[in-house]
Amino acid sequence: MNTTFNITKYHFRDFRKAIMIFYAIILTLGLFMGYATNQNPNSSFSGFGGITVIFLFILALNSFKPNFKFMLANNISRRRQFWGYMLTIATLSFMITIVEVILNNFFMRIGNYHSMFYQIFQENHVFKDLVWTFSYFSFAIALGLVVTMIYYRCNKMMQFVVSLVPVFLIFMQIMIHRITNGRGLDSINNILRIIGEVHSALGGYTFSVVSFLLGTILLCGACFLLIRKMPIKE
Template sequence: MKLKSIIKYNLNSLKASIAIYYSIFITVCVALLVLSSSSNGSASSSGLEISSAIFIFVAGLNLFKENFYFMKSNNVSRKDFLYGTAASMIPVALFMSIIDIIINRIYNIFMRNPTIYDMVYANIGSGEWYSSINWVQNNSIGTLFNSFMFQASVCLFAISLGFLITIIYYKCNSFMKVVVSISPVVVSILTNIIGTIYPNLMININKFINSIFGFNTQNVYSAILTFVILFVIFIGISRLLTRKAIIKQG
């Protein structure tokens, strides 16, 4: 089975769930508009497109086991399966980002709803859009392009992270699954402890994070590049973990 066939298979496996997601998402948006109709135009929302990143993360969690079994039963190599799956993530992220931008622009006709890009990178300030009923979303080509690229990079990051996590769980025994599950809590506790003992270290870490995501300079391309690099790293780690992956019985 060639990479093209693997990509087609993965896209077909995601098609129905994406359709269901957007059906629910649009229904919720319409419901919010109906509920806000009594607010005399003062109602607002923001960052609804983050739900797409959450959905695609969950999709990534379900993109390994069944597909891996199917590919192995058809004598597809682990390498082809991994790279074919990674390649299939790109059109999904691009497609969903286009749909998110379209929905957002239509939604903004009836209610203010800045995207995450608008709030973080478009010089509107953290509260300007909320406090002013006269806020109007920028629909320039540059803003649309930047919003699309930012959302696409976030989706690529989310789906590859979900894919990597499910591979890690697949490779772990029962004990290690527990360790992996509680590791975010442990990391959070250790971060707080280290931040208390070494405040300057945490300041430097925060500066580094702000720099690579372009928060301080409002440089969205820094964030896009960071998310793309993380996507490549996650796929690389996934490749290493699947090199000797076997089909588990039961």
């Protein structure tokens, strides 16, 4: 257990500077936007939650390769590293969630700010905000970790292929739209509409939290499968 905690502490030493710089920028932008909205009562500002998710995803993308080789060199097993990453995901998500909710409430006091939670659910409820944001951030970090593990395991050709996947998906979407005269995208919209109806029927908030938590668990399972026989690469 001590090894797992030490791995998490090591990760946080890596994250510390990036997190401090990120929130210094967010706080500066928030103060500026809060002042601007006070000067114009009809205006508002938002979007910091989305920026934070992207930041956490990128943070996870850059957390695996150097740490993996360093820890193996110090006789820390892959299994121990896995549990260290799991504790890191939970701890980082919780800490950033607390900071995010505090900043959201601060920005709402100094200006006309709308958090991501408010924009989606049209309510300000601190506990619900905490739970939803934690689940959302956990999913983003776990997704970033899985992506970087897959990328690390691939050879150079497969890394190139993985990098082209977003471009390929966009190209396929355009081709389907042209070939079917828009009917293909109508089918996708119908599927999304059904998902939206299920979302509403089950309760939007509860469905979102459960979906993100289940997604995080599945991604963590993928992390375990990827790391247990992970090769060592330069």
